[in-house]
Amino acid sequence: MRPEDVTEIGEEFTQDAHAVMARLREAGPAQRIQLPRGLPCWLVTGFADVRALLADPRLSKDTGRAHELFRARMGGDAVSAFGQELTTHMLNSDPPDHTRLRKLVNKAFTSRTVARLRPRIEEITASLLDAMAGQPSVDLLPAFAAPLPITVICELLGVPLGCQADFTGWTKTLLSSARPEAIKTAAEQMHGYLAELIERKRAEPAEDLLSDLVHATDEGERLNGTELVSMAFLLLVAGHETTVNLIANGVLALLRAPDQLALVRSDPALLPGAIEEFLRYDGPASLTTLRFTTEPVELDGVTIPADEFVLLSLLGANRDAERFEDPAELDVTRAAGGHVAFGHGIHYCVGAPLARLEAEIAIGRLLERFPGLRLAAEPGTLRWRESMLVHGLESLPVSLA
Numbered sequence: 001m002r003p004e005d006v007t008e009i010g011e012e013f014t015q016d017a018h019a020v021m022a023r024l025r026e027a028g029p030a031q032r033i034q035l036p037r038g039l040p041c042w043l044v045t046g047f048a049d050v051r052a053l054l055a056d057p058r059l060s061k062d063t064g065r066a067h068e069l070f071r072a073r074m075g076g077d078a079v080s081a082f083g084q085e086l087t088t089h090m091l092n093s094d095p096p097d098h099t100r101l102r103k104l105v106n107k108a109f110t111s112r113t114v115a116r117l118r119p120r121i122e123e124i125t126a127s128l129l130d131a132m133a134g135q136p137s138v139d140l141l142p143a144f145a146a147p148l149p150i151t152v153i154c155e156l157l158g159v160p161l162g163c164q165a166d167f168t169g170w171t172k173t174l175l176s177s178a179r180p181e182a183i184k185t186a187a188e189q190m191h192g193y194l195a196e197l198i199e200r201k202r203a204e205p206a207e208d209l210l211s212d213l214v215h216a217t218d219e220g221e222r223l224n225g226t227e228l229v230s231m232a233f234l235l236l237v238a239g240h241e242t243t244v245n246l247i248a249n250g251v252l253a254l255l256r257a258p259d260q261l262a263l264v265r266s267d268p269a270l271l272p273g274a275i276e277e278f279l280r281y282d283g284p285a286s287l288t289t290l291r292f293t294t295e296p297v298e299l300d301g302v303t304i305p306a307d308e309f310v311l312l313s314l315l316g317a318n319r320d321a322e323r324f325e326d327p328a329e330l331d332v333t334r335a336a337g338g339h340v341a342f343g344h345g346i347h348y349c350v351g352a353p354l355a356r357l358e359a360e361i362a363i364g365r366l367l368e369r370f371p372g373l374r375l376a377a378e379p380g381t382l383r384w385r386e387s388m389l390v391h392g393l394e395s396l397p398v399s400l401a
Helices: 011-015 018-026 049-054 063-074 099-109 109-116 118-132 141-144 149-159 162-175 180-203 208-216 225-255 258-266 268-283 314-318 352-369
Strands: 031-032 040-044 137-139 290-294 297-298 302-304 310-312 397-399
Touching: 011 018, 018 314, 040 049, 049 310, 049 314, 063 310, 109 118, 109 352, 118 141, 118 149, 118 352, 137 141, 137 297, 141 149, 141 225, 141 310, 141 352, 149 162, 149 208, 149 225, 149 352, 162 180, 162 225, 180 208, 180 225, 208 225, 225 258, 225 268, 225 352, 258 268, 258 302, 258 352, 268 314, 268 352, 297 310
Parallel strands: 040 310
Antiparallel strands: 031 040, 137 397, 297 302
């Protein structure tokens, strides 16, 4: 790539992501960009192309080959700051490894398991709302949007709840633009804890997802030690991070659109469809994780060569006017199904049903409990987290009365 052909991705991307994605989408089907630490790659932003490439086997997730390509581009191995111990999971693998890992996870993460969680999610939600009651205002992220999903996923996996603060801190570091040294330290701490916890589950299994994964088999195959730690890491991080942002972004969207808030309040039956619109309108993930081309890929006259890193913009795809009418407008009555907020194809988010259920309960109960809920921040003062992957707020101040 010539320097003059590359768009550098910086702070504007995180703080005004939709504007950046719209500009790049107008410029063509695929743009060459440079990530904050210097990695060159291609960014695809249109809905049809993103959806197709999410299921295209020419875009690989194989971690080993990705590390080789990274070293060739950057002369180092910072892409593996997490270490193999946290990256050997189904999100970073292709068939047949992905097929084997996903089947084992699916056996322990069924729709029946999710449905059984409803009463507990309702209970946790009620407790958090009780704790907020009586306060004139709160930051909805630490008070509500964050503790609900981390409590649910910890209980589901069988992680002691006393570790919530540690996991939240480690996750924020791992998904941020922090220095590689800080990311490496957080990864080591999370790996050490999960490895020890897995050994406890192996010796004394309980009725939780992590115990199920330790003992799950498919035609005699089990997850090995590295795969178990990596899978626990993936489910723990993805299982709460996505839902935190879905809840907070959804509430913000409603508070900024009083007519849509009034619709949901007047007809709670709209809420399931509204959750899909929140996912489309301001989803919890900005980009997919890195893929690389195994052969040249052509998109409407633009050729991405083989062995190039590719990022797919979920936010950009879901605001594409060729797929969604008036995409920059929030419309809780819209038929928003078909969005790619949870991905598409073999890597479609295994936790999507749980995220939807938690968001529906959380936002519904919040609106019921606090009819005077309103945003307590001046326009332009809210900031988004400095992350290339997650699309989430740093804080969400609200007035409750």
